[in-house]
Amino acid sequence: MSQIYNFSAGPAALPKEVLQQARDEMLDWHGSGMSVMEMSHRGKEFMSIIEDLENDLRNLAGIPSNYKVLFLQGGASSQFAMIPMNLLRDKKKADYINTGQWSEKAIKEAKKYCTVNIAASSEDAKFTYAPTQDQWRLNDDAAYIHYTSNETIGGVEFNWAPDFPMDSEVPLVADMSSNILSRSLDVSRYGLIYAGAQKNLGPAGLVLVIIREDLAGFPLPGTPTLFDYMVHIKNDSMYNTPPTYAIYITGLVLKWLKQQGGLTVVEQNNIHKAALLYDLLDTSDFYHCPVAKQDRSRMNIPFTLKDPALDEAFLKQAEANGLVQLKGHRSVGGMRASLYNAMPVEGVVQLITFMKEFSSKHA
Amino acid sequence: MSQIYNFSAGPAALPKEVLQQARDEMLDWHGSGMSVMEMSHRGKEFMSIIEDLENDLRNLAGIPSNYKVLFLQGGASSQFAMIPMNLLRDKKKADYINTGQWSEKAIKEAKKYCTVNIAASSEDAKFTYAPTQDQWRLNDDAAYIHYTSNETIGGVEFNWAPDFPMDSEVPLVADMSSNILSRSLDVSRYGLIYAGAQKNLGPAGLVLVIIREDLAGFPLPGTPTLFDYMVHIKNDSMYNTPPTYAIYITGLVLKWLKQQGGLTVVEQNNIHKAALLYDLLDTSDFYHCPVAKQDRSRMNIPFTLKDPALDEAFLKQAEANGLVQLKGHRSVGGMRASLYNAMPVEGVVQLITFMKEFSSKHA
DSSP: OOOOEEOOSSSOOOOHHHHHHHHHTSSOSTTSSSOGGGSOTTSHHHHHHHHHHHHHHHHHHTOOTTEEEEEESSHHHHHHHHHHHHHOTTOOEEEEEEOSHHHHHHHHHHTTTSEEEEEEEOGGGTTOSOOOGGGOOOOTTEEEEEEESEETTTTEEOOSOOOOOTTOSSOEEEEOTTTTTSSOOOGGGOSEEEEETTTTTSSTTOEEEEEEGGGOSOOOTTOOGGGOHHHHHHTTTOSSOOOHHHHHHHHHHHHHHHHHTSHHHHHHHHHHHHHHHHHHHHHOSSEEOOSOGGGBOSSEEEEEESSGGGHHHHHHHHHHTTEEOOBOOTTTOSEEEEOOTTSOHHHHHHHHHHHHHHHHHHO | OOOOEEOOSSSOOOOHHHHHHHHHTSSOSTTSSSOGGGSOTTSHHHHHHHHHHHHHHHHHHTOOTTEEEEEESSHHHHHHHHHHHHHOTTOOEEEEEEOSHHHHHHHHHHTTTSEEEEEEEOGGGTTOSOOOGGGOOOOTTEEEEEEESEETTTTEEOOSOOOOOTTOSSOEEEEOTTTTTSSOOOGGGOSEEEEETTTTTSSTTOEEEEEEGGGOSOOOTTOOGGGOHHHHHHTTTOSSOOOHHHHHHHHHHHHHHHHHTSHHHHHHHHHHHHHHHHHHHHHOSSEEOOSOGGGBOSSEEEEEESSGGGHHHHHHHHHHTTEEOOBOOTTTOSEEEEOOTTSOHHHHHHHHHHHHHHHHHHO
16 A cells, blocks of 8 residues: 555544554564453453553543543443433433534433533534533533534534533533544543544544543433443443453553653644644635634534535545545535544645645636 | 463454454555554445445354344443343333343343343252253243353353244343354344354454344333434444444454354364363363253353362463463352363363363372
């Protein structure tokens, strides 16, 4: 193969160094004679892997000691149900901020369990912006406030952290699936953070949950055992067999993030990469990004071509240039370039070079 | 590393050829320039992987066309809840056969949703046998009958398939986590079969469900969307991002099974391997297996040493001989040798050689 750059929105590109290490260790992890896939999850080898992962995550993200870190299955979609099933705690309402398709999925699922108050929505502008905190109409009797910190499909990101200190009466819950560890993070503002791994953390099949310990332990009647956060807290994510290989790869990704210099450095790189592409979009009348400037995602950049009839040619020629998985989500069309942590700046430069050539040919 | 043999009960040894192929394809699957972990689950590359897996499974196991095959997350433990949440269909009772710790976990979870009738139990003999079908006291108004075809911890296996034809009014449900694809299988006797992958199929993080199509579509109110079989049927296991890498590895394992000659050949190998070890256990007064002969598992063989004070020395010397993960489950002690499909006969021969030497030294 020649070098390709993979702009998939998830599952997404992983750092090459991580894949190389996984390859080299596939049949023999650290002289154990076993693949990580073959290890008992309760053996000393795998226990060291999951403990390392938790420690690295706590250090990278600065997770306070009264927060538990859980490595679960079922993706963010499982959390859409687990959150109301655990956090309602005798209340009947929850506040949700609606900024696009992932918010809507969370809202739809929550309605099975409680009354959902849409505290703010950008539906009026086709989900092209993020409502500011002073636009959020919150309920005092809401059990929690839920928002999606980055909309993978619409390309809208909260470029600010809502101001809810740890002692806030109504805890803030965030779906950070597509921007976790892409920027600095103040965990203490949140009651619960969750993120499917397959964008910025590792392979599909793992979902990370960071939960303030006091919030767990109050599941609704009929909650499946696996949907009870306290069960997983008490068992250190080992109530049942965890997705061991996905945990191992995520551990390698976190070590790679540390080598990059941690979240501050990674955030600077992400700002730089996104600016390169947005600059082209904004200075071109061939390409267009619909998202309000202040709320543009650094991770997922949707854009359209002046003439949709050129979409197919664009994708085909991009692929011939080693630039793959640029097609926009089937619900919105156009293009989408996902620039997660693992996307090197060279990939963005190549994309821009190609886009300039394409537009000059078809202007 | 020198050659080791891994007797873990799960996650367990995988065929060496599978791991070698996974290693070779880690950074570039079939010239795509991508790792399987990096592929969009909706792209043509991954779609071909999951379709191949389903086809191979249908061929190997002879799955009738009115059965759906689902690749889900959450392990067998998620199924303990999903089964009552979906199969009760307005009924209030379910029949369960209790043959050990995994049966008990399924029963405990089902009690959250219905009245459980213990139709048969081997608790009277410390779960060392499997009740015959004429001992099952079934209820006509039960929604389904659940049994565990192989108890991983106790080492008890149903060496016969219960006789419930496809048109039986009460469907038969089987947890086949630890013996699926280890022997020939008549799917048409079952309403639903499920199996965590991490024993005979692939890595942890994937659970296989084979469900007769007419049984899905009747979830209890409050069932999380991800716990509704019909949602997964309608979306071909792609309602949310599936555990793509675990699916890929399982696909490689199934191709390996086909190369071995399919289930008939694999079953003969498993009979042979188990017989080698049971013969030693039965002709020795140093080792002891507590399970009734006709119900002994081919997959998980628990045994004790005459003097438990020797356990630690046994494990230590076994490990020095490259025979690892032989420690019995923490709840029962002693030893356990798991001889899944991927365990080569040489591994069993080496184990037996070591056991003979150890017993002659300590007799």
